[in-house]
Amino acid sequence: MPTLLPPILSSTKSHLVTLPYLNKLFLLTSFYLTCSKFLPPSSESFFLSIPYHPSFPMIPKLVLASASPSTFLLFIFLALCQPLISLSSTTVTATSNASAGASTGGKPKPFILPLRTQKVSSLALPGPRNKLLFHHNVSLTVSLSVGTPPQNVSMVLDTGSELCWLLCNATAGGPSFHPRASSSYAPVRCSSATCRDGTRDLPIPASCDHATSLCHVSLSYADASTSEGTLAADSFRLGQSTRLSTIFGCMASAYSSTSGGDGSTTAGLLGMNRGSLSFVTQTAIQRFSYCIAGGAATGVLLLGDAPPPFLMPLHYTPLVQISLPLPYFDRVAYTVQLDGIRVAAVLLPIPKSVLVPDHTGAGQTMVDSGTQFTFLLGAAYDALKAEFLRQTKGVLTVLNEPDFVFQGAFDLCFRIPAGAAPPSWRLPAVTLMFRGGAEVRVAGERLLYRAAGEARGRDAVWCFTFGNSDLVPLSAYVIGHHHQQDVWVDYDLRNSRVGFAPVHCAQAAQRL
Numbered sequence: 001m002p003t004l005l006p007p008i009l010s011s012t013k014s015h016l017v018t019l020p021y022l023n024k025l026f027l028l029t030s031f032y033l034t035c036s037k038f039l040p041p042s043s044e045s046f047f048l049s050i051p052y053h054p055s056f057p058m059i060p061k062l063v064l065a066s067a068s069p070s071t072f073l074l075f076i077f078l079a080l081c082q083p084l085i086s087l088s089s090t091t092v093t094a095t096s097n098a099s100a101g102a103s104t105g106g107k108p109k110p111f112i113l114p115l116r117t118q119k120v121s122s123l124a125l126p127g128p129r130n131k132l133l134f135h136h137n138v139s140l141t142v143s144l145s146v147g148t149p150p151q152n153v154s155m156v157l158d159t160g161s162e163l164c165w166l167l168c169n170a171t172a173g174g175p176s177f178h179p180r181a182s183s184s185y186a187p188v189r190c191s192s193a194t195c196r197d198g199t200r201d202l203p204i205p206a207s208c209d210h211a212t213s214l215c216h217v218s219l220s221y222a223d224a225s226t227s228e229g230t231l232a233a234d235s236f237r238l239g240q241s242t243r244l245s246t247i248f249g250c251m252a253s254a255y256s257s258t259s260g261g262d263g264s265t266t267a268g269l270l271g272m273n274r275g276s277l278s279f280v281t282q283t284a285i286q287r288f289s290y291c292i293a294g295g296a297a298t299g300v301l302l303l304g305d306a307p308p309p310f311l312m313p314l315h316y317t318p319l320v321q322i323s324l325p326l327p328y329f330d331r332v333a334y335t336v337q338l339d340g341i342r343v344a345a346v347l348l349p350i351p352k353s354v355l356v357p358d359h360t361g362a363g364q365t366m367v368d369s370g371t372q373f374t375f376l377l378g379a380a381y382d383a384l385k386a387e388f389l390r391q392t393k394g395v396l397t398v399l400n401e402p403d404f405v406f407q408g409a410f411d412l413c414f415r416i417p418a419g420a421a422p423p424s425w426r427l428p429a430v431t432l433m434f435r436g437g438a439e440v441r442v443a444g445e446r447l448l449y450r451a452a453g454e455a456r457g458r459d460a461v462w463c464f465t466f467g468n469s470d471l472v473p474l475s476a477y478v479i480g481h482h483h484q485q486d487v488w489v490d491y492d493l494r495n496s497r498v499g500f501a502p503v504h505c506a507q508a509a510q511r512l
Contacts, residue, residue: 110302110303110304110305110306111238111239111241111302111303111304112239112300112301112302112512113142113143113144113238113239113300113301113302113303114142114143114298114299114300114301114509115140115141115142115157115290115291115292115293115298115299115300115301115509116140116141116142116298116299139156139157139158139266139370139372139481140156140157140290140292140299140369140370140481141154141155141156141157141266142154142155142157142270142301143155144236144237144238144239144270145236145237146166146177146182146234146235146236146237147177147178147179147181147182147183147184147185147234147235148182148183148184148234148235148243149181149182150237151177151178151181151182153166153175153177153267153268154175154266154267155266155267155268155269155270156266156268156269156270156370157270157272157290157301157369157370158269158270158271158272158273158368158369158370159272159273159334159367159368159369159370159491160273160333160334160366160368160369160370160371160478161269161271161272161273161278161370162201162202162271162273162275162276162277162278162332163199163202163217163219163248163249163269163271163275163277163278164236164246164247164248164249164268164269164270164271164277164278164279165217165219165227165229165248165249165250165251165268165269165271166248166249166250166251166267166268167251167267167268168229168250168251168252169252174267175266175267176267177250177267177268179232179234179250182234184234184235184243185232185233185234185250186232186233186234187214187215187230187231187232187233187250188214188215188230188231188232188233188247189213189214189215190208190209190210190213190214190215191213192215194215194231194247194277195208195215195231198247198276198277199215199217199231199277200276201275201276201277201331201332202217202275202277203220204217204218204219204220206231209230212230214230214231215230215231216228216229216230216231217229217230217231217249219249219251227251228251228252229249229250229251229252230249230250230252231247231248231249231250232247232248232249232250233245233246233247233248234246234248236248236279238303244282244283246279246282246283247277247282248268251268269370272288272369273330273332273333273334274332274333274334274493275332278332280493283303285303285304285493286305286492286493286494287304287305287490287491287492287493287494288301288302288303288304288491289301289302289308289488289489289490289491290302290369290488290489291486291487291488291489291503291505291508291509292369292481292484292485292486292487292505293485293486293505293506293509294445294446294485294486294505294506297505297506297509298506298509299505299506299508299509300505300508300509300512302512308488308490308501308503308508309508309511309512310488310501310503310508312488312501312502312503313501314488314490314499314500314501315436315437315438315439315499315500315501316436316438316490316492316495316497316498316499317336317337317434317435317436317437317438317497317498317499317500318336318337318435318436318496318497319334319335319336319496319497319498320335320336320337320357320364320365321496322357322361326357326359326360326361327360327361328357328360328361328362328364328475328476329357329360329361329362329364330361330364330366330476333364333366333368334366334367334368334491334498335364335365335366336365336366336367336434336435336438336498337355337356337365337434337435338355338365338432338433338434338477339352339355339433339434339435340355340433341376341380341383341384341430341431341432341433342430342431342433343384343387343388343391343428343429343430343431344391344428344429346387346391348380348383348384348387349383350379350380350383351379354377354379354380355380355477360475361475362475362476363377363475363476363477364476364477365434365476365477365478365479366476366477366478366479367479367484367489367498368478368479368480368481369481369484369489370481371478371480371481372480372481372482373409373410373449373465373466373467373480373482373483374432374442374465374466374467374477374478374479374480374482374483375409375466375467375468375469375472375474375476375477375478375480376466376467376468376469376477377469377470377475377476377477378468378469378470380477381466381467381468381469381470384430384466385412385464385466388412388428388430388464389412391428392426392427392428395423395426395427396414396416396422396423396427397414397415397416397459398412398413398414398415399413399414399415399456399461401413404461405471406451406454406461406463407467408471408472409467409468409469409471409472410449410463410464410465410466410467410468411468411471412463412464412466413451413461413462413463413464414448414461414462414463414464415456415459415460415461415462416459416460416461416462417458417459417460418455418458418459418460419460421445422445422447422448422462424443424444424445424447424448425444427443427444427447427448429441429442429443429444429447430442430443430447430466432479432483436497438498438499438500439500440479440483440484440487440500441502442465442483446465446482446483446485447464447465448462448463448464448465449462449463449465449482450462451463465482465483485505486502486503486504486505487500487501487502487503487505488500488501488502488503488505488508
């Protein structure tokens with residue numbers, strides 16, 4: 001936890017923060033002294049009962065019987081001062097958090113990084129075989145520096161992947177990492193324990209390149225493209241933090257069958273799941289959180305223990321743990337239990353057995369920042385599709401083209417006049433309900449996504465942002481980052497839980 005500075009009397013920063021409130025304190029003091037002149041004699045008394053109120057936590061429930069008027073006025077004075085004290089404490093807390101990366105009193109403070117959305121081609125997104133990766137996937141990116149001297153790179157934040165990787169020595173002029181320019185770069189040799197045993201959680205375990213005696217890693221794309229390189233170690237640095245020695249993949253070659261050349265500025269991927277080689281595990285991070293802002297606004301990524309910059313309580317759901325190895329269950333993913341789905345006030349009639357993993361592990365629900373949209377298994381998707389169509393009848397015009405499936409998984413699309421926005425205020429919200437009472441509510445403009453380049457006469461094509469896992473195919477439910485916008489998502493690994501709270505992420509990022 002970051003060290004909090006007491007208001008008014010702690011440091012130069014505290015004086016600067018609380019100075020605007022000193023005038024209010026002076027006025028309140030003057031009010032007390034002035035009013036005391038007009039009080040009746042102290043012998044006159046009255047009866048007063050005041051219940052506890054959460055707005056005044058410093059004042060307990062009390063009953064003033066036969067209290068003097070001066071005592072009553074002193075009570076009012078303290079009550080008026082309480083909002084001032086609360087504001088000062090909150091402001092100083094935010095100031096203390098903003099200096100993340102340093103340490104106070106021996107306690108490490110969290111690292112705070114800007115989080116942005118960006119289009120990234122499939123060439124820049126290798127991943128496990130069961131991961132959804134699209135030709136133009138809108139991804140979350142963070143900036144950091146790698147190597148000695150540091151080279152600035154932008155990486156995709158992916159809670160669904162393990163291995164961090166960078167494209168090394170790119171010849172096409174795109175962003176890449178240059179290992180020969182880093183004096184701290186060290187390739188991992190085949191004889192190392194990392195190469196022999198440390199890649200067991202990867203979809204394709206590392207092998208030995210006998211020609212060089214270096215540890216070789218292979219990553220597979222969803223479209224059958226591949227990326228290969230060498231497992232290596234170098235220093236990663238977040239903002240002004242100390243250098244963190246990190247194992248990553250230095251990808252020397254990549255082939256994509258659908259390279260779009262969209263001018264991506266992303267050089268690699270930051271794996272954030274619970275695998276042994278993920279960035280979270282290597283740096284021993286016990287808690288991290290992020291807030292994804294909508295549109296072009298900047299969100300925030302927070303690594304470490306720190307209270308969120310808002311008063312809205314986080315509602316947590318426990319992580320699902322299955323110790324036995326099952327063929328279709330990702331044991332290092334952030335798996336939660338989906339308990340139900342609501343459309344407006346209607347709870348969908350989905351059997352509980354459909355929402356839990358079966359004996360093969362199929363049917364787990366993963367929170368994944370590396371996947372754009374949300375995907376549901378067939379039975380749950382069909383129920384959601386039917387109810388959404390029922391509640392939007394007369395509001396949206398269905399495309400009615402059975403052969404049109406956007407990005408291979410979205411078969412519910414609508415025609416909306418070109419240049420016009422969907423009637424977001426008339427669409428029913430879809431609420432994902434998790435074990436323990438946590439919920440993620442998807443509403444308004446996040447329910448529909450425009451299919452770029454698709455037009456029907458004077459109409460544009462917009463598709464429902466919940467996809468059918470069976471069409472991919474994928475044997476899991478996936479909560480994508482598009483539906484995590486304006487939601488504070490907290491990964492509490494120490495207590496094995498994930499928390500959610502609705503918040504305006506652009507404002508939260510500014511406060512931090």
